[in-house]
Amino acid sequence: xxxxxxxxxxxxxxxxxxxxxxxxxxxxxxxxxxxxxxxxxxxxxxxxxxxxxxxxxxxxxxxxxxxxxxxxxxxxxxxxxxxxxxxxxxxxxxxxxxxxxxxxxxxxxxxxxxxxxxxxxxxxxxxxxxxxxxxxxxxxxxxxxxxxxxxxxxxxxxxxxxxxxxxxxxxxxxxxxxxxxxxxxxxxxxxxxxxxxxxxxxxxxxxxxxxxxxxxxxxxxxxxxxxxxxxxxxxxxxxxxxxxxxxxxxxxxxxxxxxxxxxxxxxxxxxxxxxxxxxxxxxxxxxxxxxxxxxxxxxxxxxxxxxxxxxxxxxxxxxxxxxxxxxxxxxxxxxxxxxxxxxxxxxxxxxxxxxxxxxxxxxxxxxxxxxxxxxxxxxxxxxxxxxxxxxxxxxxxxxxxxxxxxxxxxxxxx
Amino acid sequence: xxxxxxxxxxxxxxxxxxxxxxxxxxxxxxxxxxxxxxxxxxxxxxxxxxxxxxxxxxxxxxxxxxxxxxxxxxxxxxxxxxxxxxxxxxxxxxxxxxxxxxxxxxxxxxxxxxxxxxxxxxxxxxxxxxxxxxxxxxxxxxxxxxxxxxxxxxxxxxxxxxxxxxxxxxxxxxxxxxxxxxxxxxxxxxxxxxxxxxxxxxxxxxxxxxxxxxxxxxxxxxxxxxxxxxxxxxxxxxxxxxxxxxxxxxxxxxxxxxxxxxxxxxxxxxxxxxxxxxxxxxxxxxxxxxxxxxxxxxxxxxxxxxxxxxxxxxxxxxxxxxxxxxxxxxxxxxxxxxxxxxxxxxxxxxxxxxxxxxxxxxxxxxxxxxxxxxxxxxxxxxxxxxxxxxxxxxxxxxxxxxxxxxxxxxxxxx
Numbered sequence: 001x002x003x004x005x006x007x008x009x010x011x012x013x014x015x016x017x018x019x020x021x022x023x024x025x026x027x028x029x030x031x032x033x034x035x036x037x038x039x040x041x042x043x044x045x046x047x048x049x050x051x052x053x054x055x056x057x058x059x060x061x062x063x064x065x066x067x068x069x070x071x072x073x074x075x076x077x078x079x080x081x082x083x084x085x086x087x088x089x090x091x092x093x094x095x096x097x098x099x100x101x102x103x104x105x106x107x108x109x110x111x112x113x114x115x116x117x118x119x120x121x122x123x124x125x126x127x128x129x130x131x132x133x134x135x136x137x138x139x140x141x142x143x144x145x146x147x148x149x150x151x152x153x154x155x156x157x158x159x160x161x162x163x164x165x166x167x168x169x170x171x172x173x174x175x176x177x178x179x180x181x182x183x184x185x186x187x188x189x190x191x192x193x194x195x196x197x198x199x200x201x202x203x204x205x206x207x208x209x210x211x212x213x214x215x216x217x218x219x220x221x222x223x224x225x226x227x228x229x230x231x232x233x234x235x236x237x238x239x240x241x242x243x244x245x246x247x248x249x250x251x252x253x254x255x256x257x258x259x260x261x262x263x264x265x266x267x268x269x270x271x272x273x274x275x276x277x278x279x280x281x282x283x284x285x286x287x288x289x290x291x292x293x294x295x296x297x298x299x300x301x302x303x304x305x306x307x308x309x310x311x312x313x314x315x316x317x318x319x320x321x322x323x324x325x326x327x328x329x330x331x332x333x334x335x336x337x338x339x340x341x342x343x344x345x346x347x348x349x350x351x352x353x354x355x356x357x358x359x360x361x362x363x364x365x366x367x368x369x370x371x372x373x374x375x376x377x378x379x380x381x382x383x384x385x386x387x388x389x390x391x392x393x394x395x396x397x398x399x400x401x402x403x404x405x406x407x408x409x410x411x412x413x414x
Numbered sequence: 415x416x417x418x419x420x421x422x423x424x425x426x427x428x429x430x431x432x433x434x435x436x437x438x439x440x441x442x443x444x445x446x447x448x449x450x451x452x453x454x455x456x457x458x459x460x461x462x463x464x465x466x467x468x469x470x471x472x473x474x475x476x477x478x479x480x481x482x483x484x485x486x487x488x489x490x491x492x493x494x495x496x497x498x499x500x501x502x503x504x505x506x507x508x509x510x511x512x513x514x515x516x517x518x519x520x521x522x523x524x525x526x527x528x529x530x531x532x533x534x535x536x537x538x539x540x541x542x543x544x545x546x547x548x549x550x551x552x553x554x555x556x557x558x559x560x561x562x563x564x565x566x567x568x569x570x571x572x573x574x575x576x577x578x579x580x581x582x583x584x585x586x587x588x589x590x591x592x593x594x595x596x597x598x599x600x601x602x603x604x605x606x607x608x609x610x611x612x613x614x615x616x617x618x619x620x621x622x623x624x625x626x627x628x629x630x631x632x633x634x635x636x637x638x639x640x641x642x643x644x645x646x647x648x649x650x651x652x653x654x655x656x657x658x659x660x661x662x663x664x665x666x667x668x669x670x671x672x673x674x675x676x677x678x679x680x681x682x683x684x685x686x687x688x689x690x691x692x693x694x695x696x697x698x699x700x701x702x703x704x705x706x707x708x709x710x711x712x713x714x715x716x717x718x719x720x721x722x723x724x725x726x727x728x729x730x731x732x733x734x735x736x737x738x739x740x741x742x743x744x745x746x747x748x749x750x751x752x753x754x755x756x757x758x759x760x761x762x763x764x765x766x767x768x769x770x771x772x773x774x775x776x777x778x779x780x781x782x783x784x785x786x787x788x789x790x791x792x793x794x795x796x797x798x799x800x801x802x803x804x805x806x807x808x809x810x811x812x813x814x815x816x817x818x819x820x821x822x823x824x825x826x827x828x
Contacts, residue, residue: 016746020770099791105780107790114802115772193626197802212607213630218803221632239825246827332430354820356434358529366519366823375828376521376819377513388528388611388816389632390804402802405790406768409780411653413660414789 004188007143007176008195011116014173015141019113021170023090029136029168030086034079036164037129037157041075047156048125055149060123063253068123068150078129078157081380085137088379091397092139106408111401113139115197118189119382120145120211122203125153131202132161132175134382138400141174143196145189147203148181155179190215197402200395202383205310220390220399222383225255225338226310227368230262230327230353232344237271239365240343241278244316247341247367249282253312255384256339256371260307260317262327268295268320279316288318307334324349328356335359337386339368360386360393418602421557421590422609425530428587429555433527435584437504443550443582444500448493450578451543451571455489461570462539469563474537477667482537482564492543492571495794499551502793505811506553520822525815527553529611532603533796534559534625536617539567545616546575546589548796552814555588557610559603561617562595569593604629611816614809616797619724634804634813636797639669639752640724641782644676644741644767646758651685653779654757655692658730661755661781663696667726669798670753670785674721674731676741682709682734693730702732721748738763742770749773751800753782774800774807 001009018026037044048070055065097109117140119131128144135142146154158177166172178185190199190211199219201211208223229247231240247258263272268291276286276296286292287302299318306317307330321327324342331340341363342353350364361371371393373381378396385391391399415423432440451458462484469479511523531554535541542558549556560568572591580586592599604613604625613633615625622637643661645654661672677686682705690700690710700706701716713732720731721744735741738756745754755777756767764778775785785807787795792810799805805813 016770016772019772101789101791105784112772191627213605216627216629218632218635218801220803236825242825242827250828350822354822356430358430358433358526359818361819361821363821364823366821366826367828369828370519370821370826371819375515377515387632389634392817393819403806404773405775405785405807407775407777407780407784408764408768409778411650411656412780412784413656414664414781414783 002188003180004178004185004192005195007178008116008192010173011141011143011176012195014171015113015116017171018136018141018174019139021139023092025168025170026136026139027086029165029170030082030133032164032167033129033133033161034082036160037075037079037082040156040160041072044075044153044156044160045070045072048153050152051150060149064123064149068125068153070125070153074126078126081130082133085133085380088137088397091137091401096403103412104410105412108406109403110406111398112404114400114402116141116143116195117400118143118145118192118196118199118217120186120189120199120201120207122147122207123149125150125157127202128154128157129161131382134380134397134400136165136174138397140400141176143176143178143189145178145186146181151181187214190217193217200383220383220385220395221387222385222395223255224310224336224386225257225384226259226308226334226336227256227338228260228262228331228335228340229258229368230324230331230340230342231264231267231271231275232324232342232346232349233264233266234345234349235267235271235343236345237274240271241274243341243343243365243367244275245278247369248279248284248316249314250369252314256369257312258316258368259310260319260334262319262321262330263292264324264327265291265320265322268292272296272318283314285315286318287315289320291320292318310336324352328353332358338384339363339371341366341368360384416602417594418592418599418606419609421592422530422606424587425555425557425590426609428585429527429529431585432550432555432588433553435553437506439582439584440550440553441500443579443584444496444547446578446581447543447547447575448496450574451489451493451496454570454574455486458489458567458570458574459484459486462567464566465564474563478537478563482539482567484539484567488540492540495544496547499547499794502551502811505551505815510817517826518824519826522820523817524820525812526818528814528816530555530557530609531814532557532559532606532610532613532631534600534603534613534615534621536561536621537563539564539571541616542568542571543575545796548794548811548814550579550588552811554814555590557590557592557603559592559600560595565595601628604631607631614797634797634799634809635801636799636809637669638724638750638800639671639798640674640722640748640750641670641672641752642674642676642745642749642754643672643782644738644745644754644756645678645681645685645689646738646756646760646763647678647680648759648763649681649685649757650759651688654685655688657755657757657779657781658689659692661783662693662698662730663728664783666728670783671726672730672782673724674733674748676733676735676744677706678738678741679705679734679736682706686710686732697728699729700732701729703734705734706732724750738766742767746772752798753777753785755780755782774798
């Protein structure tokens, strides 16, 4: 039996125990995790130092080094994250439907854990703690497979958490960690049907694509956000500038940041100059089509490639259209189905946009940056789904559950 | 552009029109489909005759020929099926959640179509009509890829339906049919990310396995049912015999039929003889472990292979256990996660069994044969999911939908 199959076997055994554990026990495990993370902060930071040094030797970019680095504050953040999850409602065992049938059979539909969740991620060690905490709260065993850049940090965090869950009376294998960071270990995990119930990739577009293409295990596709804001003919000019500025510049590296502006030709003269002026406060590079470039000076000509691009940077594209219908068509063609917003004063345009734009979150007069488990009131999230199967948008605790039909009879036959 | 990509492109265009169509229009399409199937029954039967003749030439088994064959009655069944779906509640546009956030953002979660559903199936031409009708009702465009044995029948049915939906004002491409029945066409369909939102395989274990292993498009795994009935120490002997008889013999070829009996050692003498006597009325072959074989004469010794087998035939295995815990462990090890039942008078055993058996439908004192969209009150089903992602158990109209967040603001930024 290979190393990965063996991990699968261990997680599968642990999931049965966890699935039968009370919400109280699961919360106790989270409490112990938070406590242990704090108590072992120094040890974790020491392990992290090795990763950071190696990363610098290997020439990782400063932003990658930043994602990789842990300090007291970040470890406190992970501990606090686990504690915050304790307070959330138990997603398991809820009655979510049911009926008594004419033949007297009583059918209940209840929420149950998914089982074993595999998480494949990159250089952020905090994912190790965050993902494990969400999985435990939702009664799922987890197999964590982080990037090689963070291996020492991850090993330390996972080790601390595994010890902690034992104190709550749960088997340590409810948190399994893949120590082998080769590509083969990830590929094998992607084909571990029968052990892994769901895989959630967290990271860049390349990682996600690889998981989607190579997995036979069901996947929840997360992440890539080529988010659009459409400025309608009747848009309020100041609101448009404020929202675009916020959506583009408040955190350009995240998936709900705005990447492309679509603007009604009748709003070009009135609205675009103010939007561009505001964006230039943060030196945003603006790439536009001909009509946009003719309206505001300094707009760089966009190519067709720009429409499909997720810059994750201080760059934005501008596409001019002649109607809300054309805007919707453009967006549905180039969007990744994450988040889009319309800025308008017209009720019918707003209705049409919200109905016809085929994305997880469709806004009127608000920033795309709100697509987030916390902002939606879920308390926490494990990612943002851009697929339609199972869950769409922020993945909170409910999205980490499945269902089961419990049927009670008195001898019914068919 | 390949033939399959082109079909994908056509379906994708049609899905947008369909997603915006009212429930009334979708119902009109179903009405036109039912009407057209009836009016063209003769033409369809003629096309079917070619398939049946070829099938006989190619030595298809009588049961396959039966599945393939159409007559007036079966076509009336397809037409009636489409009509019955008209009466069901519209699964699209339902408010399924939402809240107003502290910052005033109003979030609504509404049900929307999945988009384009691919259905890969085998020799049953009625799937062509049934699947298309369910997809249209739920606002989804469909790409149908049936087996080569039924190609002429399927072409005739799909052609008739495509004409019919036009009469309701919908593009004919809401129903796309793959005329190329090569393995390559199926494989290409499995990797048509960006066009196909979900694939549903319908057929035997081999087909399902191939789709699960080869698809990069999200899949809903359906079908295989190694269903167990556990006879507890306190089971009512007559109820046990009646339920096992029903679950095994009422239709042995379907996925919710019982394949394996698990029995408490303390119930062997009291209950097993009656169960076996009843099963022998229909000449069911009984393969048991040593204790079972020592209890009732004529039980053939089972091998370990029997425990994991879905016979789909007049055969059943019998495994003896010493406790409900051991029964649960055995079932969770060998089951395909479809349907299991406990026969018991003991409340605590019933509770434990329902909580700990990890299957889509877990029964107390009832036949496993009830796991079915119709029996659950869904009106219709497109299959029975044995996976945990997205949907578990019978797939009704609700299970053919996704969700979307519609968010309304007044200038909120983050």
